[in-house]
Amino acid sequence: MPGRRPGTRTWLTTSAGRAELAEWERIAQLLADAEPGTVYDPDADDVVRAELGAGAAAAAREAEIREAARVAARADEFQALRELGTLAQTEPRDGDEAVRDELTRRAGGYVQADVGAWLAHALVARLGHYRAPAACEAAAGLLTPPVLAHAALLAELARLVPGVDVAQLAFAARLATAEPEAAGDLAVFLARVRS
Template sequence: MSTPWQARRTSRQPLAARTVAPREPADPARISRRVVRRQAKGMDAAAVTHALKEARFYARQASRHEDLAADERQRAELAGWEQIDQLLAAAPGTVYDPDTYDVVQAELATEATAATEQEAAVREAQRIVARADELQTLREPGTLEHAEPRESDEAVRDELTRRAGPYVQADIDAWLARAPRPLHPPGRP
């Protein structure tokens, strides 16, 4: 019987620690636009004009300090208040509602499309890592020849090479050369 503090030993050792997909860097301008829209929602022209004056005051104060002068977020916030002020000046007697402006809707649609594309890229990277794990598991006991190749196994080969080096690539290249190619990609007749 083993003691609880002893490490369990397994025969299979991973080649390398899995890496997490890099996070998208924060966009200070986009964050500022969202903050301004949220704050301005329901404001009338007078309230927006007051908020614009405050934003200009803070921008002037920040311009006096070297470390704050290049603050992209502050400039985007000021530009957002100016844009809202212009929109409400063109339509007197209304309140700001971001859902009614085409510019805002187009920007939100662009952001949603970019997020969808990023999510698809992350899913594809995860699929490649999972297939690489599968092929590595088959490669270790020597049963790789029994696996059927898939359309994207070249990308998987690159992942295995990145993890362990060219000796794995040689095994996978030999397997890809010997394995019969399917006539049609998976899912197609």
């Protein structure tokens, strides 16, 4: 048949071809029903907006699944580091705050004191991703009050006794875990005394 493009019939029999043709027909009908001279605007098309919204929701779900898998893998790594006794030598990474929460969830709510102490020390010593000031600021919203109180108390005790070994300050973790508010108050008091 003259004027017919080669492969047109084959293209129309594919599901992609039929879907594209249906979409063009839908758009043509929208324009036929609109005021004369109306130009098609995909941003004003409810069907397109719904598809974009569904795509964004699916992408967000996929990102959540990937993040949950990353946290679970890092939690497994923490368990291995604990068993080897090398967690204290490990530098924290972005997202390790969520790993602490995952370990707590896995343990049925049991507080992960060793991981909390490790994060508090890393925050004070500016180890790993805490080297970045933005990560330190974000930690205030990501870490639990006992961990933050522990970090504040460690910082003040280290200023009070320069060069002190963190192992000598294990009592700070116990105080912060038992009474986070009191430990925070003590850190504030020590900062005032130092001033």
